[in-house]
Amino acid sequence: MSTLFSKIIEREVxxxxxxxxxxxxxxxDINPQAxxxxxxxxxKPIATLNDLTEEDQALVGRLPLIAAKLAKQLGFADEGYRVVMNCNENxxxxxxxxxxxxxxxRRFTWPAG
Structure with missing residues (x-):
């Protein structure tokens, strides 16, 4: 199934x-919240967190490592940041x-939305 993200990966968008x-x-993000x-x-196209398999563990484990690397490069790692993954409509x-x-x-509050 083609998604907006697969089109970005393929440089179609x-x-x-x-x-x-x-x-x-x-x-x-085109609709930034910060x-x-x-x-x-x-x-690799994986629809939701519910669709992860054991073979995806290393791949998905890279995401927070890259988030931390980018936060450092962009200069807000020491002040703090938020990472979020959403699953399904609700x-x-x-x-x-x-x-x-x-x-x-920016400062984030809790509980989240």
Missing amino acids: PADIVYEDDQVLAFH PTHILIIPK GGQTVYHIHMHLMGG
Whole structure:
């Protein structure tokens, strides 16, 4: 199934890419919820967290490592940041290709929305 994210991976849709390797792509969110809001996605299409398998463990484990690396590079790691993954409609997922939100540059409150 083709999603917006698969089209970004294939360069069919433009994105402001900040990181890429052979397994992962990261780009600025088009609807930012913080001064810096980056989406970190695996290039392998996995619809939801519920669809993960044991073989996806290393791939998905890369996402928070890349989030921390980007937070350091972008200068807000020491002040703090938020990472979020949503699952299905009630969890707030709107694109059915797993992704991690990296948000920084402001104070976040709890509980989340």
